[in-house]
Amino acid sequence: MEISQQCINYFNRRSLLKGAAGLAATAGLGMVGGASAAAADAKRVAKKGNINHSIVHWCFSEYWNVEETAKIAKAMGCKSIELVPPEDWPTLKKLGLTCAISPSHLFVQGMNNPKYQDACIEMIKERIDQAADAGVPTVITFTGYAADTGKWADGGIPDLASIDLDKAKKIDPEEGIKNCVAGFKKVIGHAEKKKVTLSLEMLNTREDTHPMKGHPGYQGDHVDYCMEIINQVGSSRFGLLFDLYHVQIMDGDIIRRIRQLGEAINHVHTAGNPGRGELDNTQEINFTPCMKALTEIGYKGYVGHEFIPTRDPLAGLTEAVITCDV
Numbered sequence: 001m002e003i004s005q006q007c008i009n010y011f012n013r014r015s016l017l018k019g020a021a022g023l024a025a026t027a028g029l030g031m032v033g034g035a036s037a038a039a040a041d042a043k044r045v046a047k048k049g050n051i052n053h054s055i056v057h058w059c060f061s062e063y064w065n066v067e068e069t070a071k072i073a074k075a076m077g078c079k080s081i082e083l084v085p086p087e088d089w090p091t092l093k094k095l096g097l098t099c100a101i102s103p104s105h106l107f108v109q110g111m112n113n114p115k116y117q118d119a120c121i122e123m124i125k126e127r128i129d130q131a132a133d134a135g136v137p138t139v140i141t142f143t144g145y146a147a148d149t150g151k152w153a154d155g156g157i158p159d160l161a162s163i164d165l166d167k168a169k170k171i172d173p174e175e176g177i178k179n180c181v182a183g184f185k186k187v188i189g190h191a192e193k194k195k196v197t198l199s200l201e202m203l204n205t206r207e208d209t210h211p212m213k214g215h216p217g218y219q220g221d222h223v224d225y226c227m228e229i230i231n232q233v234g235s236s237r238f239g240l241l242f243d244l245y246h247v248q249i250m251d252g253d254i255i256r257r258i259r260q261l262g263e264a265i266n267h268v269h270t271a272g273n274p275g276r277g278e279l280d281n282t283q284e285i286n287f288t289p290c291m292k293a294l295t296e297i298g299y300k301g302y303v304g305h306e307f308i309p310t311r312d313p314l315a316g317l318t319e320a321v322i323t324c325d326v
Contacts (some may be wrong), residue, residue: 016259021268035063035071035106039071042318045077046078047077050291050295050326053303054304055069058083058176058309066092071195071316074095074097079304082099083099084099101267102139105141108160109149110148112168112180114183120183121187124139129221138198140201141200142200142220142221143180146170146173148169180220181268184198188235191237200229202225203240204221210276221250223242234288245272259297268294268299268303269304271306277310287320292326295326305324
């Protein structure tokens with residue numbers, strides 16, 4: 001199997017969230033009535049048009065396949081299903097949706113390590129070409145881990161369980177910036193030519209209880225660090241993926257940061273903190289004023305809902321869209 005496809009498969013929730021099955025059974029999530037019932041029950045809740053809502057499919061892939069998720073999104077008034085591979089994009093187009101942001105290489109082995117740059121660049125260029133052909137606006141990218149995880153693994157997915165990140169050779173933060181800038185400068189011209197945007201995601205390194213709630217060892221774990229890379233590359237086609245969940249954990253002060261960053265933000269993700277769960281009253285982020293701040297800076301990109309369901313996924317998704325539809 002080609003590298004890019006294995007990377008995409010890594011986003012499948014079944015392979016990422018092995019501990020969720022027991023939780024789902026406890027919460028009764030397996031009894032929501034199936035995807036067809038969920039699509040039938042979905043109500044149009046994205047009504048105001050100021051926020052372009054998107055659904056991050058890996059969070060819901062245990063419950064709905066891409067086409068089922070797309071039908072639910074369409075019924076709710078969402079415009080995108082994101083982080084799905086190019087072979088799924090025609091399905092979205094058929095239903096009048098897009099893929100707001102395309103997957104590429106993974107967050108573990110990224111541009112900060114010259115050992116992995118050629119593979120990352122090759123994959124990003126391939127995604128840029130595919131995105132340009134399909135009208136997909138953005139491709140995701142990452143700094144990579146500060147610790148060297150070894151040779152480029154099959155499919156770009158190193159076995160982190162077998163690696164002692166504390167003892168692995170480290171990339172100095174300044175060296176990581178230098179390497180990232182050099183790597184992104186090799187690919188940003190292609191993105192500009194194809195009119196596709198790259199979005200560098202900042203991830204938290206504090207949460208260590210779950211493989212998709214936090215990423216101990218990731219180098220780009222602060223907004224300012226990622227922005228230093230973005231500013232040095234200096235292209236309007238290269239910006240920040242502002243994930244409110246990760247930003248809250250590492251930096252906080254979300255609304256001030258939104259206003260300061262302005263047009264540097266080119267994609268947004270949501271999830272409740274702590275726990276990366278629903279956008280409800282059990283978590284600490286006040287999403288409605290955060291969304292209002294985005295509209296105030298003129299943000300026209302997508303807001304991808306990327307929470308891990310702990311109860312009825314349709315109910316949680318409906319709540320997220322209502323909360324953010326300012």
